[in-house]
Amino acid sequence: MKKIILLPILFLSFAQAETVVEKLSCKIETVVDGNTIICQQDSTKETITLILFQSIAPNGKQPYAKKAKDTLRKLLNIENNFLIQSYGKDQFGNILVTIFEYKLYGCGSKNLATTCTKYNNINLEMIKQGASWNNPLGQQFSDYQQAQEEAKKAKRGLWTEPNPIPPWIYRQMIRHEEKKQTDFILEEYRHNHPY
Template sequence: MRRTLNVCCCIFAMAGATVREAPASEVIAKIVVAIDGDTVVAKTSSSTITVRLEGIDAPEKGQPSGPESREALRSLLVNKQVVLKTSGTDKYGRTLATILLDGNNINLKMVSDGLAWHYKQYSKDEDLAKAEAEARTGEKGLWVEKNPTAPWDFRHPPAKPAIAPPEKTVAVPVVTPPATANSLVTVPKAEPIVKASASATNSKSGSFKESEAEKAYEKANGVEVVHRKDGSTYERRQAGSSSPAEKAKPSSSSAPTSSKGKSSYKESAAEKAYEKATGKEVVHKKDGTTYERKARSKK
């Protein structure tokens, strides 16, 4: 009996030496589908899971090098048994893992061949950073382009600065304000105002040019229109002339000058007839006024 137990123990010991048990963070799986350059579907002993290759980001299907990246990963892994070194899940429920194929790090290989970026936003892995720098320098894979668009920028393009719409131009009507007390107003020149004043300028001798209407007015009324230097006017009786009223009823004054005596005044026919009818003599002063006196008897 004792011998039988020893044999059994030896058999179980030998069997344990041939079976490999993975650590709790490692899963043995078979890759069945490559979705893109950084995501695969794997089948484990208990379930089928979606695996996201940790620390890398491959071009999307709609990007340059996207199809090439997916095809490279498919050729490497599909229908192959691999070891998944898991670290958890992402927000979409995918298992985050580094995939080992025959001991080779497939995540690192994808970056070294220029088929994926080092996903620096979520990984500080120095080996991945070094592999990307070397792929850039060697212009491998997607780095043939000078400035390829990173997949995170492709998925979420940076917001463009907002451009303000052009300002609308509004035509404002020009309104002319009404004239006020302070506004400059053009006033038509007033007719001459007749009033007596000193320092007058005679229209006959001054620089003022008489109009035809003024000449006619002077002739009809027996007056002379005098223009001052300030622009105003007044009128005075012309020397040696009388108005119709004066002819009808002469006024008296001092310092007489007889119309019969030596004078430059020439009697009109009407005045002669008036003197003959009334028996009076019309006397003209030097200032232009007249008066009458009894006619002198002839010797």
């Protein structure tokens, strides 16, 4: 299993400022889906759930859900090294994270041996590959929005579907299925977000 390190960052909310002070190191146990990773902390052996921040992949029985999971699994290749930034916890106690793959390589002049680091944002890469949506309800980062527009235009991943349904709309449809409100919810979404 690949070892990853959680780095604390400042987590701000409008009501109060809270600092995430806990440094965590963990080993990936499993990739649950295109958003979720289960890790075991090295120090406590406690199992924790990590959720990709700003990236929302198809759920459960949605089209492309299995491919999104496989994409995340491939991006978390056991041969690579990762750093993780934690943004605090969601309402279910899962840790919201951005995962960065990093590679060390030589750089600088011949006389100065220097090691440089290249980072690849896995959350952003999921969106670039069309394996997930940029979270429209989260913070709006231009690079995430641009990655989604480029994936959509190039018809990569889930964008090969004629009208992919985002997970948050899919969940509403499931909840309202018994009430026969599915058509209304889908029509309202498509009206506000034309493809």
